[in-house]
Amino acid sequence: MLRTGATRLALRSLTPAVRPTAKVARAVSAIQWTAHFNSATCKRPQLPMAQSKPIQTAILRRTLADKIDLEAEKKYAQEKLKPDPERVSATSSIHPFVGEVGGAPAAEQVDMMSGVKGDVDTIKSTFDLSAVPRQANILGLAGVLPYFATSMGTVLCAWEINHSNAGYGYLMSADTAETLLHILEPLQVGYGAVILSFLGAIHWGLEFAGYGGYHGYRRYAIGVVAPAVAWPTVLMPLEYALITQFCAFTMLYYIDTRATYRGWTPPWFAIYRFVLTFLVGAAIVVSLVGRGQIAHRVGRVPGAVDRIKELRDGAEDRLAEDEKAARAHDKAKAK
Template sequence: MLYRQTAARSVLRAISSSNASVARSSLVNNVFKAPLTSSARYPTRPTVSPSLALAAHKPVTTALVRYSSSSPNTDDDVDVMAGIKGDAKVIKETFSLEAVPKDALYLGMAGVIPYVATSLQTVYLAYEINRAAVAGDGLIFSGQSAEFMLHILEPIQIGYGAVILSFLGAVHWGFEWAGYGGRFGYRRYAAGVIAPAVAWPTLLLPIEHALITQFLAFTFLYYNDARASVKGITPPWYSMYRFVLTFVVGASIVATLVGREQISGIVSRDHNISEKVSALLFLQQKEKAEAEERRKAEQEESE
């Protein structure tokens, strides 16, 4: 009995193993029939590209990778161009002068022409003086003529700057009289008083010191006007209007200082205020001494 059961189990195991081997052999013949045939034709096995291997395992992922690599990256380009256009629009709106009344804009732009003209002339005359010092003669003017014209331009530019600074201070008096944004009294009148108090003493300073002082004064007044515009005590367009004009004037002052720096060792140095006061006191003492000598001489003749 034991022998019969053992024989039956052996038969069942043999049948199941034979069926599995048949199934495996048929699957292998169907799947690998083409590779085996090609390998029989070609002694060396052809290389399979990684993309094909990836496609055999993950066809959907491979298709997405191929599409992302082959399709043009238009989204980033569109985003970059949109960002640039947006930034340009913001800059244009920030520095826009459309809200400024046209008459005030035109007269304000015309008001900076003398500053720009004197600055450009200073730079050109500095070039002529340098050329005359090196080559012996200037391009159009001689060295002495260019230096003489330069000394004529100096009080013109400084005097005009003092006038403009005084005018910018007086604007706040006009706002106070008109009651724009309310009444502020001395606090708003102070801006109109400080501006000429700083501007007109620059007429007594040497040219470089005067230009630097006026540059700082223009910058401070713009800062004050910008704060006043934010507080609503000046028109909303006034701060941008002042920024553009102050920028032109400041650039002109810087150009003048650069031009004068190029001829600092050639042109005779201007006297400062202390030297001018000392010269004035010396002349007064000299005149008193001469008057005393004449008086003594007249007394001796009379005796």
């Protein structure tokens, strides 16, 4: 088989040399990466490309490709390749293009599941409550049960209302489901306000005990702001109340995390608060989804603001009726 020198020169000048990685270099012999044609082309002087910068190397290669010695190429064109069985093996002309680590030992191969395993370990460590005291862990998780009970009750009532036939559902009638729904909604909002106030009061107890030092108004402010944000939600419509409490739980979790990093709380408090906030947030989202399914069929329960507005409008109407009656009495008296 003949191979012209022009093709060899073009391939050497235009194609960057393939460099094996460290792992492949240990597994594959140097014969796989160098070709010995036993011709004069192997004796050409080579420029020190490795010492040049990448841009300079590309320019030199392009220059060599443009300047071709035609006489030398004619000489190379007439040259025949001589067989060299001693340097030829079953793998001397094979390149593992399927994978660069094809010849690496099994112990050095890349673990393709390492990323997934790392994510699983991160999730496990995030929800790990082994450092939390047993009593606090049990009572804290039990405190989330009322939230889940009201959320699942909301979803059940919404499902009964949407799937009722002629006013009758599978477990209860549509009217009963709507009445139960109007009972569950204020219970969930009121319970959320209580929990938010309790979480803020924890920082007052830590300040009283001097845990992590005494920080004064900075730590007292947490216990003051929490109920100031929580209790106005009992006057809001359900959707706005739940969204406000969701944001309040998230913000209070962030504050508790920063307090843990500063040493104001026990080291396990940040993970403990994350798990509880995650569960409460999931319950709030479930309630919002269930309530949204029947927003067009069930009206909301009149809140305190609606009652105050009703009393004000009723007082104005009664005052107008009294004035009208007084004028009619005065006209009748004048006659």
